[in-house]
Amino acid sequence: xxxxxxxxxxxxxxxTTIATAAEPKGAAKLYxxxxxxxxxxxxxxxxxxxxxxxxxxLDRRGRVLKKNDAALSEEQIRAxxxxxxxxxxxxxxxxxxxxxxxxxINTYTTEAEIDDSRNRAVTGANQSLQAIEAxxxxxxxQLAALEKQVETLxxxxxxxxxxxxxxxxNHKTEIARTETDYKAKEAEIQxxxxxxxxxxxxxxxxxxxxxx
Numbered sequence: 001x002x003x004x005x006x007x008x009x010x011x012x013x014x015x016t017t018i019a020t021a022a023e024p025k026g027a028a029k030l031y032x033x034x035x036x037x038x039x040x041x042x043x044x045x046x047x048x049x050x051x052x053x054x055x056x057x058l059d060r061r062g063r064v065l066k067k068n069d070a071a072l073s074e075e076q077i078r079a080x081x082x083x084x085x086x087x088x089x090x091x092x093x094x095x096x097x098x099x100x101x102x103x104x105i106n107t108y109t110t111e112a113e114i115d116d117s118r119n120r121a122v123t124g125a126n127q128s129l130q131a132i133e134a135x136x137x138x139x140x141x142q143l144a145a146l147e148k149q150v151e152t153l154x155x156x157x158x159x160x161x162x163x164x165x166x167x168x169x170n171h172k173t174e175i176a177r178t179e180t181d182y183k184a185k186e187a188e189i190q191x192x193x194x195x196x197x198x199x200x201x202x203x204x205x206x207x208x209x210x211x212x
Contacts, residue, residue: 029065032056104203111200118196122189129185136178143171 031046033055046055054070072080108114146168153160 030058030060030062032058101202101206104199105206108203111203114196114200114203118193121192121196125185125189125192129182129189132178132182132185136175136182139171139175139178143168143175146171 030042030044032040032042033046033053034040042058055068056064057066057068059065108117146164150160150164150168
């Protein structure tokens with residue numbers, strides 16, 4: 001008795017499907033990896049160092065199941081961390097700039113108002129500078145008087161008190177400190193001028209954008 005033809009002759013696709021279905025779940029995978037010489041390997045297990053270089057998991061038919069990226073080096077990790085830190089710093093600077101811009105346009109309505117504010121700040125700083133200058137002048141006058149007294153005593157062959165050298169040294173120290181204060185105040189005045197000039201330029205820019 002002849003069997004039906006469709007039972008005897010099965011299509012090749014059906015056979016492949018049956019064979020694949022017959023494979024148990026979790027059948028062995030293949031790993032594709034490249035060694036240090038650039039040679040590609042296909043193995044069922046991975047050498048220990050390959051996990052650090054990256055590999056590809058394949059099924060038994062060669063289809064990609066998963067790609068495992070190479071582990072990051074210490075340098076790469078540091079570079080990523082540095083990039084994140086830089087991004088946070090940039091974001092912080094942008095936020096600070098937005099805050100300053102809002103304060104600027106909420107404080108002034110014209111450039112002339114910025115000039116007036118600058119002049120008031122410079123006037124106050126100049127008054128402090130003049131006070132420092134007056135103190136410096138007084139100290140120098142006192143020092144000159146002390147040195148003249150010592151010179152007069154020496155010319156008259158009279159004894160010079162031990163207090164004179166100490167007092168002269170103290171005056172010289174105070175003069176040096178006051179000169180430093182004077183220079184610092186001058187620098188502060190210049191910073192005030194520069195800050196207000198930068199504010200005025202930024203205000204002009206913000207107003208120009210707002211009018212467009």
